[in-house]
Amino acid sequence: MKKQTIAIDTPFQKSDAYGALSMPVYHTLAYEFADADVMSDAFCGRIEEPDYSRVMNPTVNYLELKIKALTGADRVTAMSSGMAAISGTLISLAEQGKNVVASRHMFGNTYSLLTKTLPRFGVTTHLCDLTNLDEVRRAVDADTCCIFLEIITNPQLEVADLTALAEIAHAHNIPLVADTTAIPFTEFCAHELGVDIEVVSTTKYLSGGATSLGGMVIDYGGFPEFARRLHDEMLFNLGAYMTPHVAYMQNLGLENLRARYDLQVRNTVYLVNALRQMEGIKSVNYVGLPDNPYYELAQRQFGKTAGCMFTIDLESKEACFRFINNLKLVHRATNLFDNRTLAIHPASTIFGPFSDEQRAAMDVLDTTIRISVGLEDMDDIIEDFRQALL
Structure with a gap:
């Protein structure tokens, strides 16, 4: 199917009891299980069933599945804001003693996260000109956990060569992480350009007129340890999952995004x-x-x-x-x-x-x-x- 059709007609995970055409808002926290075995399988991730809405909710999961179908991603995780998507991603990739290679040209809070917050936990940032590939090569070292950038920087409007940066990142077996908020993920394929992980503020284009606050991590599956950390640690231990009402609003926004x-x-x-x-x-x-x-x-x-x-x-x-x-x-x-x-x-x-x-x-x-x-x-x-x- 074409992308616009996917954005509107992706099937629900399960048939709705009343035949609703729009995914209902599941404003609930807990879910009833048939027996102890099913409950155990859900909590341990052996089956894809919601166990608690802090980490999985049917309304939110439907939006995730729809974006997964649109992008071809391995996994999509909906977060409470764009900054939650960025911080969850970087914390999943980094650990004490590691560093991130990034540009000085970034949104203010992203810059502050990298240069003020993460250093308190032993993670540093090598700031360089990402349009100068020789400078990027010099900045990446054995302790670099990722290269991070905005595809069009805010507000400098700088554009770096994603394919060239991906080659540098992959030569060191690290992911290229891109904040793709500036261009909707429906308009181009970041993965084809070498991007391994997209972070998106869905508050922007997706929400449909500033209706709601949210973020998205779009993971193309090249680094399995990242996927496990994001889901098993960030969602469970930090609690920044998208709420069901936001997911409902942003699903409607996704349906009319192209227009x-x-x-x-x-x-x-x-x-x-x-x-x-x-x-x-x-x-x-x-x-x-x-x-x-x-x-x-x-x-x-x-x-x-x-x-x-x-x-x-x-x-x-x-x-x-x-x-x-x-x-x-x-x-x-x-x-x-x-x-x-x-x-x-x-x-x-x-x-x-x-x-x-x-x-x-x-x-x-x-x-x-x-x-x-x-x-x-x-x-x-x-x-x-x-x-x-x-």
């Missing part, structure tokens, strides 16, 4: 090209522009799509604040890929807790505004940008 994403991409291209001509904007950075330095690589990796996030640069921080304060239709809010168009000043918000030196090292500039494009009529959004620049 929303196609429109959002068209809106983004239309808006970006209009803003490039608008007086008062110094520059527009979008990976989907033919003159962008990452355009050809992004096209080769992700196809004819570059997501719905871009940035603009103004003259100063003061100009950015003035612009944001003047907006009447575009929303002053964080999040990405909402149904609404959103604007945020990353340096003073997401990266606000960092020092000036740290922001400079991460190339987070005071002059940059990040835009997430929604589903509105873009002529109205363009007019709002125009009046906000006056």
Whole structure:
């Protein structure tokens, strides 16, 4: 079946007693077993049956199975947030004395996890330029547990060569872990590019207009020890599984993702090209522009799509604040890929807790505004940008 059909018509694990067309929300914690043998088999993982909703729930499991069918993954695990997916993945791969190779170009909380939280448990991070393969080779050593990156960095919009990074990782028998939130996993095949584990904030595209908070770990099965740790330790011992109501909302979002994403991409291209001509904007950075330095690589990796996030640069921080304060239709809010168009000043918000030196090292500039494009009529959004620049 084609992906859109899979997104809608994947069969339930079991027939619903009432013939429901949408997977019901199983708001329950415990489950009745036929006998002690079945109970033991479920708890010990010998059969795929829910035993307790902190680690398995039919509504959540249905979303996992649907994404497994869409991606061809070996296992998919739904988490309570994108950060839970990232932290669960890295903790499953790392241990005291190990290190992660990553870029300085990362979402603020991911950077903080790698450079502040994990070091307290004896896990360090080798920060390097992931677009410089020689530098990556020098950074990887015998204690490296993975190479981690965002496929389009937030907010720098850098794109690294996934296939080349995978070759380096696999030469050292370690996984390439990619945060693929910027492009829906329905639009390209990360595994074909060498990615072993995808982490996704399903809060973004999948939730369908910021309806719910969630994350997903998409494991292609190349490192069996990782799968066991994620399921048997992270879910059981840390308790960051997705809730059934969130899974229900995100399953609905998955069903209409293609329609929303196609429109959002068209809106983004239309808006970006209009803003490039608008007086008062110094520059527009979008990976989907033919003159962008990452355009050809992004096209080769992700196809004819570059997501719905871009940035603009103004003259100063003061100009950015003035612009944001003047907006009447575009929303002053964080999040990405909402149904609404959103604007945020990353340096003073997401990266606000960092020092000036740290922001400079991460190339987070005071002059940059990040835009997430929604589903509105873009002529109205363009007019709002125009009046906000006056």
